[in-house]
Amino acid sequence: MAKLEIVNVSKSFGSLEVLRDINLRIEDHEFVAIVGPSGCGKTTLLRTIAGIETPDRGTILVDGRAIDKPGADRGFVFQQDSLFPWRTVWQNTIFGLEISGRIDEETKKRTRELLRLVGLAGFENYYPTQLSGGMRQRVNIARALAINPEVLIMDEPFSALDAQTREVMQLELLRIWLQGRKTVLFITHQIDEAVFLADRVVVLGRRPGRIKEIVPIDLPRPREFGIKRDLQFIAYVDRVWSLIENDVHDSVREDAVALN
Amino acid sequence: MADKQGGDDIPRRKSSFLAKRSSSASALSIIGGLAIWEFCGRFLVKNSLFLATPSQVVEEIIELARTGELGIHVWASAQEFVIGLSIAIVLGIAIGFVMASSRIGEQVFGPWVTALYATPTVAISPLIILWAGIGVWSKAIVVIINSIFPMIINTDAGLRATDKHLIDAARCFGASRLQIFWKVSLPSAIPFVLAGLKLAVGRGLVAVVVAELFGSRAGLGYLLVQAAEVFNMPRLFAAVVILAVTGIVLTALVGRLERFLLPWRFVGQESK
Secondary structure, three states, X not given: OOOEEEEEEEEEEOOEEEEEEEEEEEOOOOEEEEEOXXXXXXXXXXXXXXXXXXXXXXXXXXXXXEOOOOOOOEEEEOOHHHOOOOOOHHHHHOHHHHHOOOOOHHHHHHHHHHHHHOOOOOOOOOOHHHOOHHHHHHHHHHHHHHOOOOEEEEEOXXXXXXXXXXXXXXXXXXXXXXXXXXXXXXXXXXXXXXXXXXXXEEEEEOOOEEEEEEEEOOOOOOOOHHHHHOHHHHHHHHHHHHHHHHHXXXXXXXXXXXXX | OHHHOHHHHOOOOOOOHHHXXXXXXXXXXXXXXXXXXXXXXXHHOOXXXXXXXXXXXXXXXXXXXXXXXXXXXXXXXXXXXHHHHHHHHHHHHHHHHHHHHXXXXXXXXXXXXXXXXXXXXXXXXXXXHHHHOOOHHHHXXXXXXXXXXXXXXXXXXXXXXXXXXXXXXXXHOOOOHHHHHHHHHXXXXXXXXXXXXXXXXXXXXXXXXXXXXXXXXXXXXXHHHHHHHOOOHHHHHHHHHHHHHHHHHHXXXXXXXXXXXXXXHHOOOOOO
C-alpha cells in the first residue's frame, strides 16, 4: 500500500481549471520531488494534501485512509517566513505538539534529539530574528518532524535562501532524511535541486496543472555535491528541463504581457 | 554541529554601543536645555511675570511637596487618569476585537470610530463636565473618549494584519479557529496594541489636564489654571514640569511593558 496516494484530484476556481486528474502514488520511505513552472498548481495541490483545500473531484489517501482535514500524519515545511517570530526555537519546534496536546516528557525528549539532529542544539532559546536563513529552515524542518508525521511535505523550503546556503541545506536535508527515511514530498521550481534530492521527479504542466511525466532518478545514495557534475545527473536535469521548457517560456511571456 | 556550518550559521546580534551613546547624548541635551533656560531666566528675561528659572521651579516643587498640596493634586489627576485609561484599554481592545472578528461588528462600530477618531474630542470636555459634574468621573470620561480610539483602531488593525502564511502554517498543523486566535492572531497583534497604548497614554494625559482646566477642585490642571490666574510663574512652570516628567515616566513604563511582552523584538540589544 502506498504511503501517500493522490487519486484523480481535480480542482477549479470558478472558470479557472487549476488541477486536472492528478494521480500519484508515493511509497513508504520514498523521496518524491514535484517541479513545474509557475501556474502549474503546485500551491493548490499542496493545500489540498494539507486538507485546507477540498478537491472538486478525487481523494487524497495517507496509509489508505482518505483525508479531509489537517492532521498530525502530515508534517509541513514552508518558506522561512512561516516561523512564529514571538516564539523561541524551542517553542516553534513544539508548536505542532502543543496544537494536538501531545507535550509530555517523551515527546520533549524526542524534540530535543531532533534539534540536535538538525544542528540546533544550544539554540533553543534564540528567536527566529536572531537566526540566519539556513538556521530558520532547520527549525522549520524540526517543527515538521516533531509531530512524527507519516509524510513530510516541503513547499519550496530553500527558495528564499542564497545559492550557497541552499546547497548546504540540500545536503543537510539528505543527511537528516537518511536518519529516519520519512516519506517526503518536496515541491520546488529548481530542477537540479529536485534531481539531487529525489528518487522520482514529477513534472507538472501548466494551465491546467497536470502530471506530464514522472522521471525516476537512478543515482546512488548517499549523494554528495560532486554528483552534480556527473554526466548522468546532467542528463536528468536536461531531460526534466526539456519537459517543462515550453511551459516556462509561456509563463515568462505571460508575465511580460501582464507587466505591459 | 553548528560550528561546522560556516557563515550560514552565525547568529546575528546587534551591538548596544550605539544605544549607550545615544542615551548620553540625550542626557547632555537635557542638561544643555536647562542651562540655557536658567541663563535666559536670570539675565535675558528680567520680568518674572513671563518666565521662571529652573531653580525657582525646583524650589516651588519642593515647597508644594512640603505643604502637601502637590500630593493632593497629583493624586486627583492620577485617579482620573488611571480610571479613564483602564476603561479605555479594556473597552478599546474588546471593541477592536469585535470589529476584527465579525462583519456586523465592523459595520456597527466602524462609522463611529472613523468619525470620532479624527474629531478633537478634548474640545467637547466642557460639555462632559456640564453633564457629569466636576468630580472624578467627568475627567475619567474625557480620558476615555480620547484614549479609546487608538486602542480600538490598533487592536482591529493588529488582528487583521496577521501574516496569512502564519495562519496557514498553523492550520496545516491542525489548529482550530480558537487556537489560531490565541496562538497566532493575538501574539501578532500585541505590537500594534502596545503602539495604540502609547498613543492612548499621551492622549489621556492631555485629556486629564484639559478637562481639569474647564472645571475641577483639584488636579494638576487645576494647579496650572490657579497659578496662571495670579501670575505665579514658578508654580505654573512647576505644574508643567511635573506633567512633562509624568509623560516621560509613563512612556518609559510602556517601553518596559513592551520589553516584557515582546522580548523577541529586543533580542540582541541588551538593556542598559
